[in-house]
Amino acid sequence: QQQVKQSPQSLIVQKGGISIINCAYENTAFDYFPWYQQFPGKGPALLIAIRPDVSEKKEGRFTISFNKSAKQFSLHIMDSQPGDSATYFCAARSLLWGGGADGLTFGKGTHLIIQP
């Protein structure tokens, strides 16, 4: 019930193309869905996040699309650049009883390569 399933495992996109990574979840208690970007040897960096009361959020070249009824969300990277080559993780979080927050549940990650 706590799983977040992410696909694809790896993705190769040409420079200037659109990179799309998908995630699906089961737990309807999840209330926050962030995406993290991780470069080799570094910690995950928060990229963009969405709450389930909106269907889309855009920040620069990065867009999250959220489908509450299907329990799916995706990351779109427009005009993909070689510097975007990294591992991307989707995640989800649920609020605990009493208002505290649980830790993030992460997808397995997508290794993205942008070819020049």
Add this chain to the structure above:
Amino acid sequence: DSGVTQTPKHLITATGQRVTLRCSPRSGDLSVYWYQQSLDQGLQFLIQYYNGEERAKGNILERFSAQQFPDLHSELNLSSLELGDSALYFCASSSTTSSYEQYFGPGTRLTVT
């Protein structure tokens, strides 16, 4: 740079030993989370502390424990180490216990030989 610091960066130790990993959260953040990243299990939430108190537990083994001190830094203690404990250990912080954004440190790479 997230503002979260972790020491040491690398740690090599033998099976059966005990190690302590240290984390300093971003200035002003009261909540600290610990995560383990391994090739087979991915990124997994271990435990959360808020202002010195344990708030949430994830997949943390009984051999592992953590604490948060009055100055808000946190330590993760790993004992009776096994080969399978080799992984990257990340600390993240957020401003309150229910804050949405968690900011990750650079991690500690633990190798158990």
